[in-house]
Amino acid sequence: MTERGDSADPRMHGDGDEEVLTQQVGAEEAQSSHDEDDRLKPGFVSAVLDAVEDGDTDRARALVSPLHPADIADLLELTPADRRGDVAAALGDLVGAEVLSELNDYVREDLIGALAPEQVAEFASELDTDDAVAMIEDMQEADQQAVLDALDPEDRAAIQSALSYPEESAGRLMQRDLVAVPEHMTVGQVIDYLRDSGDLTTDFWEIYVVDAMHRPVGYCQLSWILTCPRTIAMTDLMKREQTLIPVDMDQEEVALRFQKYALISAAVVDGSGRLVGMITVDDVVHIISQEAGEDILRLSGAGEGDINEPIMMTVRARLTWLVVNLGTAMLAASVVGLFEGTIERFAMLAALMGIVSGMGGNAGTQTLAVVVRALATNQLTDSNTVRMIGREFRIAATNGATLGTLIGIGSYMIYGRLDLSLVFGCAILLNNLVAGLAGVLIPVTLDRNNVDPAVSSAVFVTMMTDSLGFFTFLGLATLFLR
Missing domain, CATH: 1.25.60.10 (MgtE N-terminal domain-like)
Structure with missing residues (x-):
């Protein structure tokens, strides 16, 4: 054994030397942190x-x-x-x-x-x-x-x-390097196998137990194996309940399973139930981030949103939806054209009708964001769709009544006309109801028809709130303003 004298251990020196050493270490750590x-x-x-x-x-x-x-x-x-x-x-x-x-x-x-x-x-x-x-x-x-x-x-x-x-799909996401052992092994035999094998995958946390057909029958965490006696059989130690991922499952569904069941890794099986690979949580974290970003960008029609994407690809992706939006704007303009005479008689309507469509558009966007996320995370399914529609209708009615009252009072203070204030407030209420229902029904309908609601819902919701907002406001004004 090597004996350690004073010169071998700086901590044995006097207080002055110790202070110098502490300052040096602190400076090095500060420099490292700064770097x-x-x-x-x-x-x-x-x-x-x-x-x-x-x-x-x-x-x-x-x-x-x-x-x-x-x-x-x-x-x-x-x-x-x-x-x-x-x-x-x-x-x-x-x-x-x-x-x-x-x-x-x-x-x-x-x-x-x-x-x-x-x-x-x-x-x-x-x-x-x-x-x-x-x-x-x-x-x-x-x-x-x-x-x-x-x-x-x-x-x-x-x-x-x-x-x-x-x-x-899970087949693209999985890695084939994993550790699988037959169910007849004991803990000691598994440990010896792990020590003697020279070609094991570098990172693994769970060992899969398979039958003679290479179908997973359970799994063991490494911590269980390391803390159990060598004589324990793997069949007695393993956990039989496990989350198996079909090889053709969409990666978004894979991520939802990892999130729901707090998985570290999961076995991937083919159509016959044979173990073909595993997916680990580090890959799923990337997928969750990627899918969330894609949904946000699709709602805005911005394409992939990658700043390294070639310019012409970005132009094509954005221009497509801008052209669609142009079409919906023309439709809204045609609705306004139906009430040209009313607008000529009441010029203040031209200043106010944009508020009706704008407030409805904002309300629809709020509902749409909630519904698209609920669909993506499987929170909204066939079993609770009706309840979701009722919930958003009540929210829209409450918000619409509140905003309609406030905006009616405001318009009365500006224009001094009670009939205009009532028309304005009622139009706000009705368009909020349209926005709430459209924000639920449109993405749900698209999803039921296997169309990604994140891609095209915003265009249709905007079309509904603009067109019906103008129609409601100007129609009420035509009927009740004198």
Whole structure:
């Protein structure tokens, strides 16, 4: 045993030396914290770009080497597109498989396009199956086939099998590397198997127990195995109730199951019930974020909303819905045209009718956002649709009556006409009721007809609130204003 004298342990020195050591450690920690805070800020990104432009690759690599692969991916995304290739070339092996798997799809496509198929294949072989599939699934067919040909037969078979499943399905999301043991094993035999196997997947938290047909019959968490006697049979230790994911299940439904049942990982089974892979929570977190962002962007008609998306793709996505909105606006204008004579006699109607449609549109958007989210998370189903309609109707009636009263009082104070105030208030109430019902019925109807309600509901709700809002207000004004 090595004896430790005073010189070996700084804590044995006097108070002065101890204070100096504490100050040094504190300074180092502060510097480390400061460095982490400065990562990926404009000054840091500019320093890396300047080093690359000056040909000082050593300095660029020194700046980037402490970064996590996800941070390096962010750095490449922050780099202007025309300089991205030069930065990646200067960083060399720092831009590895993990960095590519973290990159935005469009940025990754640009970088991979400059690599030879053998290089892409080498990166893919270092990743889990799900990450490798994400890397090559959007490549051109010829390029994709060249990468597959360059892979080892085992990796090629796994990736081709995953690519055979529909996009955004559990088959694409799953990884094939998992740990499964037969049900006749004991805890001790499982531990020995884990220690002796040299090709286990690097990250796993649960071990699946399978029967002779390779169908999962239960699972065990690693903590259970490590804390049980070696003689205990796996069939006595495992938990038989488990959440199995069909291989063709949509990834959004997969995410909902993970969220509902608080899963860390889940087994994926094919049509015959055989274990073919597993999905882990780190992949599901990404899916939840992705799906939530997609729904928000679809409600606004903004397409994918990716700032790295080619400009013409963004233009096409946005212009389509802007043209549709133009059509609904023309329809609303035609409704206004029906009451041209009334507007000529009562000029104040032109100033007020926009308020009716605007308030209805805002109310409809609120209801629509709640309903689309409820549909996406399976909170709204056939069993509670009628209750949801009744709930939103009561909310719309309460809000409409309150707003109608307030706006009626306000218009009376401005124009001094009781009949106009009553017409204005009633129009606000009726259009709020229309907005509440349209905000529920339109997305529910689209969902029942297998149309994504997040994509097209907003257009129809806006059309209803604008057209019926103008019709209600101007129609009441025609009937009751003298």
